[in-house]
Amino acid sequence: MIKNTFTRKKFFAINPNMDHSQTPIKPNLSSTCPSCSARVSEETLAENYRVCAKCKHHFTMSAGQRIELIVDSGSFQEFNGGLASINILDFPGYEEKLEKAEQKSGLREAIITGYASIGGYDIVLAVMESDFMMASMGSVVGEKVSRAIERAIERRCPVIICTSSGGARMQEGMIALMQMAKTSAAVNKLNEAGLLYIAILTNPTTGGVSASFASLADIIIAEPGALVGFAGPRVIKQTIGQQLPEKFQRSEFLLEHGMIDIIVERSQIREKLTCLLSLHKGGCRG
Amino acid sequence: MIKNTFTRKKFFAINPNMDHSQTPIKPNLSSTCPSCSARVSEETLAENYRVCAKCKHHFTMSAGQRIELIVDSGSFQEFNGGLASINILDFPGYEEKLEKAEQKSGLREAIITGYASIGGYDIVLAVMESDFMMASMGSVVGEKVSRAIERAIERRCPVIICTSSGGARMQEGMIALMQMAKTSAAVNKLNEAGLLYIAILTNPTTGGVSASFASLADIIIAEPGALVGFAGPRVIKQTIGQQLPEKFQRSEFLLEHGMIDIIVERSQIREKLTCLLSLHKGGCRG
Amino acid sequence: MVKRQFDYEQKLKDLKAKLEELNDLSKNMQFDLSSEIEILEHKIQEDRELRYQNLVPWEKVLLSRHPERPGAVDYIAALCDEWIELQGDRCFGEDAAMIAGIGSFEGQALTILSYRKGKNTKENLQYNFGMPHPEGYRKIQRLLRQAEKFNRPVLTFIDTPGAYPGIGAEERGQAWAISQVLMTMAGLRVPVLAIVTGEGGSGGALALAVSDRLLMLANAVFAVASPEACASILWKDLERVEEMAQAMKITAQDLYELGIVDEIIAEPVGGAHLDYEATIASIKDAIRKHLPVIVGCDRDELLARRYEKLRSIGKFKTDE
Amino acid sequence: MVKRQFDYEQKLKDLKAKLEELNDLSKNMQFDLSSEIEILEHKIQEDRELRYQNLVPWEKVLLSRHPERPGAVDYIAALCDEWIELQGDRCFGEDAAMIAGIGSFEGQALTILSYRKGKNTKENLQYNFGMPHPEGYRKIQRLLRQAEKFNRPVLTFIDTPGAYPGIGAEERGQAWAISQVLMTMAGLRVPVLAIVTGEGGSGGALALAVSDRLLMLANAVFAVASPEACASILWKDLERVEEMAQAMKITAQDLYELGIVDEIIAEPVGGAHLDYEATIASIKDAIRKHLPVIVGCDRDELLARRYEKLRSIGKFKTDE
Ligand SMILES: [Zn+2]
Numbered sequence A, B: 001m002i003k004n005t006f007t008r009k010k011f012f013a014i015n016p017n018m019d020h021s022q023t024p025i026k027p028n029l030s031s032t033c034p035s036c037s038a039r040v041s042e043e044t045l046a047e048n049y050r051v052c053a054k055c056k057h058h059f060t061m062s063a064g065q066r067i068e069l070i071v072d073s074g075s076f077q078e079f080n081g082g083l084a085s086i087n088i089l090d091f092p093g094y095e096e097k098l099e100k101a102e103q104k105s106g107l108r109e110a111i112i113t114g115y116a117s118i119g120g121y122d123i124v125l126a127v128m129e130s131d132f133m134m135a136s137m138g139s140v141v142g143e144k145v146s147r148a149i150e151r152a153i154e155r156r157c158p159v160i161i162c163t164s165s166g167g168a169r170m171q172e173g174m175i176a177l178m179q180m181a182k183t184s185a186a187v188n189k190l191n192e193a194g195l196l197y198i199a200i201l202t203n204p205t206t207g208g209v210s211a212s213f214a215s216l217a218d219i220i221i222a223e224p225g226a227l228v229g230f231a232g233p234r235v236i237k238q239t240i241g242q243q244l245p246e247k248f249q250r251s252e253f254l255l256e257h258g259m260i261d262i263i264v265e266r267s268q269i270r271e272k273l274t275c276l277l278s279l280h281k282g283g284c285r286g
Numbered sequence C, D: 001m002v003k004r005q006f007d008y009e010q011k012l013k014d015l016k017a018k019l020e021e022l023n024d025l026s027k028n029m030q031f032d033l034s035s036e037i038e039i040l041e042h043k044i045q046e047d048r049e050l051r052y053q054n055l056v057p058w059e060k061v062l063l064s065r066h067p068e069r070p071g072a073v074d075y076i077a078a079l080c081d082e083w084i085e086l087q088g089d090r091c092f093g094e095d096a097a098m099i100a101g102i103g104s105f106e107g108q109a110l111t112i113l114s115y116r117k118g119k120n121t122k123e124n125l126q127y128n129f130g131m132p133h134p135e136g137y138r139k140i141q142r143l144l145r146q147a148e149k150f151n152r153p154v155l156t157f158i159d160t161p162g163a164y165p166g167i168g169a170e171e172r173g174q175a176w177a178i179s180q181v182l183m184t185m186a187g188l189r190v191p192v193l194a195i196v197t198g199e200g201g202s203g204g205a206l207a208l209a210v211s212d213r214l215l216m217l218a219n220a221v222f223a224v225a226s227p228e229a230c231a232s233i234l235w236k237d238l239e240r241v242e243e244m245a246q247a248m249k250i251t252a253q254d255l256y257e258l259g260i261v262d263e264i265i266a267e268p269v270g271g272a273h274l275d276y277e278a279t280i281a282s283i284k285d286a287i288r289k290h291l292p293v294i295v296g297c298d299r300d301e302l303l304a305r306r307y308e309k310l311r312s313i314g315k316f317k318t319d320e
């Protein structure tokens, strides 16, 4: 088990070129809850898993915060952190977008992958970062997910992926779309190897990611209130020309419609994951 | 291929104790169509596959007539014709019911099984007979279906079953219910052997037969207007206390709801089966 | 008049109350009836045990349907050190009439699948009286395949009046959903232990009973259809339901004799609902006895035996 | 102003009509312009061929969506000596936006799976403009497993604007249905040949494109999302759709160069809809060429190669 390689607060600084630790803490000292309009200080938010104490609204979490939330302290060891996107199609303005995304998120791409442990169980973890171009899936996301799965197969350990995505990355055209097939093929290999795959769907998970590896997990967990679906609500509203039902495509709606196994609050997630890993004896075929 | 063992009109007289050929021809010379109230002579009916020329209502067919309808002339060779029911549970009145059923249908039980060919392709065929206690499934039906499937596995040829049933035979209690599991297990073996199984659902196919081998076929054909479902319409009406939608549980309804592959009229059935057998090179795995 | 409730316990309670009154009264009047009353109490106790040893099938039907009878949730809570409920068929809906998940029983991870009944009106409505829609069976189907992927044994509890007979259920292929579960369980490459804990009604209950071992609580019943349905269909006489319950051979004892049930699990006198702890202890013992045997069995042999067991059910004559 | 229809053929027709008028007029006036007109006609013909060799991507989008373009039904009818359509997902419904069945192509039985578009308003409504609901993908899923059972190769045709974005589709798990097909096709133990015949739009189209060989008609397009959607989302400007179509690299030629498409199938000059026979002949040739190779390939090797092909798609830099 990889442990204590980093201090709790700096677990992600694997790539020496990039110090992720600067990004999560935002300068503004208080925010307005988008759901109940309560004022909440960043400090209170941080203490409360970035959940509004009043209405349970789940604020966005950075990938770094999420890793800290779920893994054993200091156990995260990033791999493939150096993979970065290139402008394959010479798509106008893509380089600039990538640069901005890097600045905004402090990451090289929309996903972080690595080894970690949860409750003492070794796992491979991938966490998407919506601050990076809405965590759209291009070559790098597809490649890092596939490599993460392949590493889990090598080590015979479970895979946990925290998803959030606006879909395929249009700037990479069909190359981006094909990442759906590539990651689905990788999940198929994981299944053949009899290894556990848990997906944690967070707000929002749509498009190509929802219709590939996100919905192929053995066990699908969703955060309360997360929007998950193939088509975005705006597209649907435009197509059908009518209002959408309340809670449409939200976790609670998905649970009712049989699409997910369980809704877990952030405060419970590490415990639930530990329980699942324990029930799967770490994740391998009995 | 087994051929010309019998003349076309006497294909079923395998069991020397029983001359089935007497039964199909009914004494009354004309009937009233239950759907459009037209008067139809038995002769016209016989010429027209027992389908009302006016409204396409499918009159009940005896198992013997159905065998004649679908197999190559004279190719049918019955097996396990001697299997007959006993009163396992000492259920009051069961013997009398069996005797009456035998008299009414001219058969020993609610199903005939045997070898046959269709379009020159060897098959194992099972045909249920609703004149025998509404073709309810007891030990004998379950046993004959299982044996038919096992013979097909031995010979590596496809299985075709024409179903019609009121469900499990209550007089045999749990023994009857368990035939659902037994026949489903047999179909599982057939799948493992990679052999083709075609079900032809005829009016009515309900209860334990619908929820076991009838709905487990690779290709599910239904006759027009056939009632197929798990719960009978009367039970449903009682339970929910409201009228049922028109065409509820009928073939056309089932097709729309994705439960069957295709509706085939009697005049087309032999041709369609031949085509399917040809497309499956007789029915074996490529 | 058909008995709709098994009210022996109530009558007994009344009797005991009367006895108490008698005792009080006699004390007031300075009579000493204590030894007589003791004898009476002893007789009552004896009669009770005898009574429960001689329940007629219909009484067992009533007991098996007792609203306070322990259900899946009680067993899971008592059996599992760890438990995670998993939901949904990934197609259409989550069916609360079935409960499914992964639990750990004394260190052994199990996929546990069951019907779920309520203990009060609100729960009954929520769980649809334990009558599943196709979504329930498709959830089971999904989790059976998951159990197979992880080579995890399956434990099922059976307690349902049957699959729900409704329009939506038929529209979405109740028959198709059930048959898939039957076929999947027949060929499932992990050990399956099934326990009938309450009423097992029709094909909808059979779906979870295809197994390597089928056990049954002493007062549980398992029937091709409810005695009510059989009486009304076969005899057109709902009043003869007690007689029908007898004729159908639906008790654990009958089914053990018929070779369908492998073992009967004892219940406390008066029925499982009077003593959850004792019932759960019996069930635990039964699992401890049977699970290791099937878990230890070679998979090919296990499947061959499961097929042989199913294949051999049925009695008939052959005259060729 | 964005071009909404590819009207070159209409303009050509107008031009030819004018030429005819000119000819008639000159004859009336006793001029002999026949040699000049012949030269003109020849030039027009040359120009036409050149024009079609130099279509811009947006023009190909318009051609690929041409209402008279041959569709799945045309190909199946022309290819198959025998054909049986199979319907239904066995769960919820039959989706007419997809057509599926078993056909025989020159003696080889195939499971054929495709989207289905209409050629007129009535058909378009009936087939939902070729946009499937989850039921469509679940029908495909079922028939993929069936193909595997019978070791029967799979042929797919791709021509769809994408999966339908509607309430019911989301309620019943569009994303779940599509991902299952993607995963199943990635690991399917039979050869899969896929042909993009019209427009391939988004993940809803990708579902049938996971294959051992991906072929594409010369005027077909395949895109991560429609150029309209991309222009409106990325550039907030629907007027720039032609430019977007160019930037996205969606033509057969682009995708061949990117290594996603294995071969381009030639179309008759003017597009497939002008000459069904020639189009079908090209498609037949392509199937004759590719199918035997993948059918003859060892299954394990086929699957390893399929994975390798998918796995290798993607370009990025590494700086560690
Ligand atoms: Zn709030």
Ligand SMILES: [Zn+2]
Binding pocket: B033, B034, B035, B036, B037, B038, B052, B053, B054, B055, B056, B057
């Ligand atoms: Zn008529």
